[in-house]
Amino acid sequence: MSVRPTRGEGEQNSDPRIERSRRVIQEATVDELASVGYGGLRIESIARRAGVGKATIYRHWSGKQDLVESTLAMIKEDMVAPGEGTVRERVTSILTWLASYLTDSRASSVMPALVSAAQFDKSVAEFHFRFTSERRHAMIDLLSEGVQTGELRSDLDAELAAEMLAGVLFYRRLMTDRPFPSEEVGNLVATVLGSAD
Amino acid sequence: MSVRPTRGEGEQNSDPRIERSRRVIQEATVDELASVGYGGLRIESIARRAGVGKATIYRHWSGKQDLVESTLAMIKEDMVAPGEGTVRERVTSILTWLASYLTDSRASSVMPALVSAAQFDKSVAEFHFRFTSERRHAMIDLLSEGVQTGELRSDLDAELAAEMLAGVLFYRRLMTDRPFPSEEVGNLVATVLGSAD
């Protein structure tokens, strides 16, 4: 992915400046992605925001695509946290996290930027669809588990339910100027899964 | 909106070449929007696709933004058709149209392009949100009508239901590589509104 990791993947470089440069550059890339999107990305803007020379960027990555790919991979790493509890609780927790991510965060535009870029850039699309698919199937599996254990109604269509839940959050973020408030995720879950007895 | 409609809005120009030029240029703009998105739009590409000189474009519009705005307005005009029947039938018909538009059509990427552009371009965002809001409220009103007449369950949350319905279609189109098949819209409507008795 990166062009010149002077040493191998996991090994630590002797010079801390290298890792630091990579970190601040990728952070700046996230910020730029969020503020101008993939199409508006300018290497010079990233360098300026990172307080770094353009040359330093090209020392570590072969170009824009390389940098973005490695940054997206980093974002994916940061994305975590299933949790404990009943199916209903875990579903609510995942969606609450997603709602906050699409609302509050400094990075609330990162995911929209990814969605946008995927529409017209093949390599971004590949990443985006694979990434989304993983999270989607995690949710579907979770809902299926709930159906099998009897926690959720037996006639629930897990796949459709997963798409409705995430769909509403993304719809609100992408199609309106009122992103879905994370406080209302409970209502949403109750509506889609049915109220608890 | 346009810069030099030699005569006023509705009047007919004496020279048919003018109207023809405007038409083929806007059609080419739609195609380009669908294939490379707003950020990737190049005036020269539009000119080439339209079989037109670049100068002709600048004769009719002041620049890229002017052209896109007037083209989006045109797209909006083309978007029609409530229909007749029960609330359930009208809802199904609207969503079936939307599903086809996001699936089959030559223009299946126009709306995603709009969504994408709206994330980072202020003037596009204004258009996009207003446009979406209109269609959303039409759907909400329709569902409310169904609740009031007793055709739909009285505890239905019209707003949330509208967002779930459209949300699933957009989620499928933007977040996966399997757009929602228009044949399955019936199932979707039944799931969200509840099966008919």
Place this chain on the structure above:
DNA sequence: GACTTATGAAACGACATCGTTTCGCAGCAG
């Protein structure tokens, strides 16, 4: 402390796109 090396700043050529202008031609009006 002496060396090594990554860094930030700046300038570079190459290239793409913008919006303008020019020009000869062809379609239209009368």
Place this chain on the structure above:
DNA sequence: CTGCTGCGAAACGATGTCGTTTCATAAGTC
């Protein structure tokens, strides 16, 4: 038929971005 005008093609300067190179400096190693 004749004059007019919108047209397509081409070339233009201006601008902005890319990816590279150079160079003195400062941060690192040993």
